[in-house]
Amino acid sequence: MFRLPRIQSALLTTLTLAPAVAFALTGCAGAPNTTSEPGDVAIVIHGGAGTIRRGDLTPELEAAYRSALEEALSAGHVVLRQGGSSLDAVVAAVQVMEDSPLFNAGKGAVFTSEGTNELDAAIMEGKTLMAGAVAGVRRVKSPIALARAVMEQSPHVMMAGAGAETFAMDQGLEIVDPAYFFTQRRWDALQRAKAEETGPQVTAHFRDPDDKKFGTVGAVALDSDGNLAAATSTGGMTNKKFGRIGDAPIIGAGTYANNKSCAVSATGHGEYFIRATVAHDICARVAYSGISLQQAADEVVMKELVEMGGEGGIISLDRQGNIATPFNSEGMYRGSIDKTGKMVIQIYRD
């Protein structure tokens, strides 16, 4: 079993980690020089929540996740530092994770019961409350790019299935063969899910730590104009049936942004997140109860969802740059670069 050195573990529990240290820990040459230009921008990302325990990941896999999370954070942050919009930043961050086979979004998406990959995504802009969402697309390389096209290039907010793909082609977005989304790891996970469904509980079987993870990727950002944005992209649940749609593409559930309150992207057992209208509920508590983002996020994720039995977590950000990332699962792949330029990347609870 791999364990982080105690000192690193302790450092990773806090968001006040100095950038130089974060640098040293994550050790990626391509990371932004966040100390020189703190600015008033911030970005938070997640790569899914669930049963991710220290020791579940090999050192190599953990390093790969940390590196990918840092790459995503950096891709978003560089947009913000250069004066780009929060919309551009969340798309840049999410696309890095969509393109990585490590995350359940884009390349690396889980398989449906029928052995296909059906992808969902949503995006929302806090200034205008413009939003775009897609569900059940099978051939669009970047679902978050399609969600943005729905928002900006159509009169609609949400499109699904083959119709959404037709729109993607009309828009000239990159179309891929469905085989592009194949990864052996996710295919094996589908076979394990099917074996468990039909046979006796096969607990002795090899389990991928991701089998018990609600894979989704997402980002929220605050740009130098003070505008918030949120984006979420996912392959949904392994072995999903019946054209199931989760919370990711549901505006107000898995994705929401409003300059008057906050921006949220969620990851978890989507059915509960829809029923609890998680993303909008957090922002509504901030707007109408006047409580802090942290308190609102904690109330929804650590109390309401827990009482319902809904496992998962969220990332959130307000216009003051406050960050809250509560999760009630054992772990959540997450990272942030706050207004002072401090970067943190975390996986486990403690």
Next chain:
Amino acid sequence: MFRLPRIQSALLTTLTLAPAVAFALTGCAGAPNTTSEPGDVAIVIHGGAGTIRRGDLTPELEAAYRSALEEALSAGHVVLRQGGSSLDAVVAAVQVMEDSPLFNAGKGAVFTSEGTNELDAAIMEGKTLMAGAVAGVRRVKSPIALARAVMEQSPHVMMAGAGAETFAMDQGLEIVDPAYFFTQRRWDALQRAKAEETGPQVTAHFRDPDDKKFGTVGAVALDSDGNLAAATSTGGMTNKKFGRIGDAPIIGAGTYANNKSCAVSATGHGEYFIRATVAHDICARVAYSGISLQQAADEVVMKELVEMGGEGGIISLDRQGNIATPFNSEGMYRGSIDKTGKMVIQIYRD
């Protein structure tokens, strides 16, 4: 041009209309005897909002709408009076409107750009926050029954397209040939929409008053156990493309119920209702701002939506039996039977 007698028009503007008078006005022999058993139950329904002006409807068509609305109200109210659940009541009311060719839901649904009918529906229970929704189904006679089956018989909240139909068949729900949903009126509306799209503006053409209506049907109810429920069913927008999904099946946008705040069903330009998370926002204002249902509903429908340019309205109900039905369009087919047993059926603004 048909005009209501002044006295009837005046009476219909108020919710304090005595049931005997409502009876006389609507004149349906099958209406419940609401004076003898007022009880603590209530139901509110809508049959769509939009440009519905006095004079747009022939006397015969107006009478048909009023009769259908009364039948739907009665179907729901009888369930409640007999001690049935608010869930059963909203399904009963919505199914009457789904089965009527007058409304854009079930039989009578509008056509997509491809000449098909793609139906959406959602239901939510205020006590448990259980919810079910379906999008883009083409062969299920009662989409609201399917939404309820998704809620009660599956681990999911939302299903779409062919997958949702497979689930409907597994559940033994009534499957119909797509031709079941054909109505000449909606087919003609599609042809007019396509003509406007491709040719010059043909304002001289015949217009059906429903061309400018956001057709949706919905119901909210309060049962004798004090439980709220909400249900919405729709055929979406005439000439819709790309697998567009509107607000009706989006929990928190077109449909929401929570015993802690209120139950809401919306009808309008769905894209705006999703972006404004209308149904949840009204309930959140009640829950967190402590304002009345009427005030919360007015803030969202008459202010937030108007500022965004979102046309339509909502019906809503809280556990005290308070009813609010604001709409910013010219008309909304609507009706209610309040806790005292008073029935009102209205179409126009004044």
